[in-house]
Amino acid sequence: MTSYTSRLGIKPNPRLGRLSLRNLLAYSPNLMLWGGASAFGLFVFVEGWPTFQDAIFKKIPIVGSHWNDNTPPEDKPV
Amino acid sequence: MKSFSTIYRTFFKRNSVFVGTIFAGAFVFQVLFDSSVTSWYENHNKGKLWKDVKAQIAAAGEEDED
Amino acid sequence: MLPILRSTASSCARRSTMPGFTRLLSTTSSIAKSTYQTPDFDDVLKEHGNSDKSRSYAYFMIGSMGLLSSAGAKSTVETFISSMSASSDVLAMAKVEVNLSSIPLGKNVVVKWQGKPVFIRHRTQGEIDEANEVQMNELKDPQLDSDRVKQPEWLIMLGVCTHLGCVPIGEAGDFGGWFCPCHGSHYDISGRIRRGPAPLNLEIPQYELDGDKLIVG
Numbered sequence: 281m282t283s284y285t286s287r288l289g290i291k292p293n294p295r296l297g298r299l300s301l302r303n304l305l306a307y308s309p310n311l312m313l314w315g316g317a318s319a320f321g322l323f324v325f326v327e328g329w330p331t332f333q334d335a336i337f338k339k340i341p342i343v344g345s346h347w348n349d350n351t352p353p354e355d356k357p358v
Numbered sequence: 359m360k361s362f363s364t365i366y367r368t369f370f371k372r373n374s375v376f377v378g379t380i381f382a383g384a385f386v387f388q389v390l391f392d393s394s395v396t397s398w399y400e401n402h403n404k405g406k407l408w409k410d411v412k413a414q415i416a417a418a419g420e421e422d423e424d
Numbered sequence: 425m426l427p428i429l430r431s432t433a434s435s436c437a438r439r440s441t442m443p444g445f446t447r448l449l450s451t452t453s454s455i456a457k458s459t460y461q462t463p464d465f466d467d468v469l470k471e472h473g474n475s476d477k478s479r480s481y482a483y484f485m486i487g488s489m490g491l492l493s494s495a496g497a498k499s500t501v502e503t504f505i506s507s508m509s510a511s512s513d514v515l516a517m518a519k520v521e522v523n524l525s526s527i528p529l530g531k532n533v534v535v536k537w538q539g540k541p542v543f544i545r546h547r548t549q550g551e552i553d554e555a556n557e558v559q560m561n562e563l564k565d566p567q568l569d570s571d572r573v574k575q576p577e578w579l580i581m582l583g584v585c586t587h588l589g590c591v592p593i594g595e596a597g598d599f600g601g602w603f604c605p606c607h608g609s610h611y612d613i614s615g616r617i618r619r620g621p622a623p624l625n626l627e628i629p630q631y632e633l634d635g636d637k638l639i640v641g
Contacts, residue, residue: 310374317378324384324494328502346389355408357512362477370483380487384494391495 429461519641524578524633532594534583537640541583541591542629543602544638547613552576554600555614562618565625569614572628580631580638581615587622602626 293300326332338344370376400407520537522544527533530551533544547555555569555576573579583591583602590606597603598619599612609620616625631640 310372313372313374313378317374317381320378320381320385321494324381324388325498325501327385327388327498328506343389346393355412359474359477362474362480366476366480366483370480370487376483376487377490380490381494383487384491384498387491388495388498 429463519639522638522640523636524638525636535640537629542640543581543583543594545579547577547579551600551613555612558612564617565623567616567625572614572625574633578633578638579615580640581626581628584627585609585622586617586624586626587620
C-alpha cells in the first residue's frame with residue numbers, strides 16, 4: 281500500500297539567476313567543444329606570430345617543418 | 359545515402375563542431391595554400407631567384423679557382 | 425495558365441501520409457470541412473529526397489565560404505599588423521659590432537648596447553685557467569666558465585650588477601675580476617658572484633663571434 285504525503289512534491293533547484301549546477305553540467309560537453317573551436321580559431325589568426333610558432337606549430341609531428349626558416353644567415357638582411 | 363546522415367550528424371549538427379572544423383580547415387588551408395603557391399612561384403621563376411644565382415656564382419667561383 | 429487549385433482538405437490528406445505528420449490525422453475531420461484553397465505545387469516539388477543530403481550540401485557550401493573568408497580575414501589582418509612591426513633600420517640598431525683586434529690581451533673594453541654597458545675582456549691563458557679551477561660548491565650561482573663563454577679568451581657580459589643595477593668596476597675586487605662599489609659585490613675573472621649581496625652572476629648577452637668581429641644582440 282502506498283502512503284501519500286500532503287506536502288508539495290517539488291524540490292527547490294539551487295541556482296544563481298539562470299545558471300544552476302545541473303544546467304551547467306548538461307552544457308559542459310558542448311562548452312568544451314566550443315573551447316576547442318575557439319582554440320582553432322586562435323591558431324588561424326596567430327599563425328604568423330613567432331612565439332606561437334615556436335611554442336605550438338613547430339611541434340606538430342609531420343607538418344611542423346613548414347614553419348622552420350632555412351635561409352642561410354648570410355642571406356638575412358638584419 | 360546513409361553516409362550523408364553520418365556526415366551531417368558528425369560535422370553539421372552541433373554548431374561548435376561545425377565552427378571548429380571550419381577553423382581547423384582554415385588553418386590547414388593556409389599552410390597548404392602558402393606552401394603550394396610558394397613552390398609554384400619558385401618553380402615559375404627558376405634561375406632568377408637569389409638562391410639559384412648564388413649557387414651559380416659559387417659554381418663559377420670554383421671554376422675560376424681551378 | 426492558372427495553377428490548379430485544390431482545397432486544403434486534399435492537400436492535407438497527402439501531407440498526412442508522410443512520416444511525422446500522422447498527428448494531423450486527428451484533425452483531418454475538422455480540416456476536411458475547410459474550403460480554403462491552395463495552389464497545387466506537386467509538379468515542382470522535389471521527389472521525396474534525403475533531407476540530410478540537402479542539408480549537408482547547403483552546410484558544406486556555407487562552411488567552405490566561412491573557411492575561405494576566415495583565411496582571407498587572417499591574411500588581411502596580418503598584412504596590416506605586420507606593417508607596423510619594426511623596420512630593418514630599427515632592427516639593425518638592436519645590434520652592435522665590435523672589432524676585437526683592437527683589444528689587446530688582458531684588457532677590458534666597455535661598449536654601449538641598447539643603453540646598457542657590455543664588458544668585453546681579452547683574457548690571458550692564466551686568467552682562463554684561474555676561471556676553470558674554481559670549484560662549483562664555492563659559488564653562490566654555480567656556473568662553469570665554459571658555459572659562460574663561446575671562446576675562452578673573449579669574456580663578454582652585461583656590465584650591470586645583479587643586485588641593484590650599478591656598473592661594476594673592472595680589474596678591481598678581491599677575486600681578480602670586477603667590484604661593484606654600490607654595495608660591495610665581488611665578481612671573479614669569469615663574472616661570477618663571489619662575495620656580496622648580488623644573487624646571480626653577470627648576465628651573458630646573445631652574441632656571435634666571426635673572426636675579428638663581435639656582434640652583440
